[in-house]
């Protein structure tokens with residue numbers, strides 16, 4: 001009883017526990033229940049609580065726990081958002097998305113993964129597999145690809161080769177890493193070898209038959225490496241020239257030799273054309289590798305200037321180097337000889353924007369579109385994880401991720417960010433944690449950028465931190481993990497970055513991890529998630545190139561193409 005009295009004394013000092021000691025009080029003092037003090041919750045607080053409860057009920061996912069037996073396509077931290085192959089939704093609304101609440105900071109810590117749910121769409125199925133021998137390519141080229149260890153052409157090589165061999169201007173759009181370089185090089189070289197005898201040696205001096213334009217020196221170097229491999233078996237000449245500092249010096253570049261192929265970035269090519277070092281008279285094929293980048297705002301002006309310097313016959317000029325160009329722009333004979341200039345646009349996405357200039361040069365009527373069904377979709381054969389983080393969590397999470405990859409020695413890693421300053425910052429951050437990384441961004445001097453990618457490809461660097469400059473076209477078959485430290489601004493950037501893994505010929509299966517930290521990044525993520533859940537194409541990647549060119553042509557020439 002003494003201890004009860006002690007307890008009571010202690011308790012009475014505390015108003016908050018009145019409710020708790022009431023039974024004691026009743027027991028010890030015998031005060032009736034009627035005398036007990038009442039605690040009333042203020043009305044305002046009650047209604048606030050009610051509202052919170054209501055909101056919590058609404059936020060509860062409307063979809064029931066999945067009972068699907070088909071393979072998993074999206075695996076979520078909150079299992080009730082999982083998505084299975086073939087799963088459909090009666091009433092597909094934003095609330096069906098795992099990332100629905102990700103605009104709120106409270107969602108930090110949530111994640112979901114689009115798991116590997118199909119095979120690489122770039123690879124031809126066993127039944128439909130054609131051989132390189134069946135593609136009407138020059139025999140020496142077939143031998144060359146065999147010596148590279150390639151046996152079966154990829155889908156884009158199978159469908160792109162006949163289209164390009166027909167001589168028509170062609171858009172080849174297929175997934176990243178699907179073998180597009182050979183898809184255009186093999187048919188173009190076949191035509192070049194067939195025409196060889198038609199050009200005198202003096203005529204060919206500094207006058208390339210084929211110009212390949214690329215957005216970056218790294219891609220130009222990579223194309224040259226494929227070209228050089230083919231040169232070991234086939235007799236043709238190829239040169240490469242890229243921009244950057246020292247271009248002036250390079251204007252004393254004329255090789256004064258017959259030139260079959262020139263690989264160049266647009267800026268330096270324009271300078272060489274202005275200086276008269278390159279003669280455009282022998283041009284037969286112009287290839288825009290990574291056409292979506294070359295035709296967007298960043299390169300539009302350069303490309304326009306190059307094309308006007310190249311004096312490519314426009315559709316209305318009707319004249320090409322003394323040859324009459326048919327309204328379709330092309331004169332295709334059995335030998336594949338072309339009357340005008342054949343455009344080949346090569347891209348991993350159908351270009352989202354076209355410059356004002358291109359419509360005046362491209363023989364739109366002859367533009368054949370060779371596209372792959374897997375285009376503008378997430379790669380089904382590569383797991384892609386999306387993590388909702390707070391901005392302050394990004395750096396530690398990255399260090400953790402990089403460290404675990406380095407410890408596993410699983411393969412090399414590419415980390416993408418949206419600006420050069422972040423790229424430099426991440427370089428320092430990783431260095432501080434004894435995780436040295438190579439960098440590539442547009443603000444680096446040409447000298448410091450030179451050879452970085454090549455060394456990364458050779459495995460001399462394990463980690464590469466880069467801006468989108470390194471997301472286009474570069475062949476990265478040793479890369480195992482792509483990390484989007486900054487979530488990309490455009491869906492095409494996402495596809496290009498993710499495409500650094502899961503490439504044809506890759507040694508590892510690959511993985512993509514994306515950090516999502518800001519409200520404005522979530523809209524793009526919703527687009528991606530919806531496209532996977534609905535097995536539909538991603539929006540805003542697919543610009544109708546033909547319609548756009550036609551409209552531009554009509555604007556410039558006051559007549560529609562149909563009227564030609």
Ligand code: AMP
Pocket residue numbers: 150151152153154157176177178179180181182473474475477503504505
């Ligand atoms: P690309 O898309 O041209 O950058 O090529 C991506 C990778 O696919 C390169 O490493 C090529 O060597 C490889 N590749 C190209 N064609 C084939 C093929 N037919 N079979 C296997 N690998 C290929």
